[in-house]
Amino acid sequence: MKLGNFRHWDPDYTSAGKTGLVKGNKGEAVVWDDYAEAPERLAKVVTAIRAAVEHHLSSEVAEQALGGGDEPEIQEAEEGKVLTRLHRSRERDRRLVASKKKQAMAKFGKLVCEACGFDFATRYGDVGQGLIDVHHTKPVHTLQPGDKTHLNDLALLCANCHKVVHSTRGWLEIDQLKAALASGKV
Structure with missing residues (x-):
């Protein structure tokens, strides 16, 4: 679905009268503008993100983060581990x-x-x-x-x-x- 959202911004796709998925967000336009003409740079960013995820999430934690391993009656959990996350944030003054x-x-x-x-x-x-x-x-x-x-x-x-x-x-x-x-x- 996310790739369908990006098609909305792709002039090669839309020039044929197609629209792609139009219910995406403005952030997709920013990503498109930043990376559509820079596939090598995009590949480097993707590699860095994957490496960060693989390095910082064990398979058990990844399964839970991705929706697996429900524990409806959890009574305790280990917390406080230091994690490094990669994300974008909006600047504020x-x-x-x-x-x-x-x-x-x-x-x-x-x-x-x-x-x-x-x-x-x-x-x-x-x-x-x-x-x-x-x-x-x-x-x-x-x-x-x-x-x-x-x-x-x-x-x-x-x-x-x-x-x-x-x-x-x-x-x-x-x-x-x-x-x-x-x-x-x-």
Whole structure:
């Protein structure tokens, strides 16, 4: 299926009037653009990924990671092993988070959740001072190189509200979360 998704981006395939699978994601276009004309580089990346997976996953761990070996009534598990993982992540600028918090402190004198009003410092005292999640109202994965995030694109949320916002595909807007909280349906 993933190869069918890549066909959507392949001009040799689409020039014949075919479409490929169109329900993929924007990341596929990025991968296509990066590697369609560089098969040698793609082969090196594939080799590195396979080597990393083979090196870091025993066959037992790999079976579990790939959906095998269900243990419906697991009571204990070995944890804490150090793993090395290869993945892509979206860049964020920590200075924006600091600026958003500073802006709220200057305006309100405290950091409170914009959805429910929770204040870590009030609830937990000194250990809660300065704690609050900063949510991107414009999803970071939708940003293109060169796009800018402004302070107005950020919202202060407690950990619970932040989790709820991200709990569904097509994230909740802050106003939707406030309405759900007001109706008692969250």
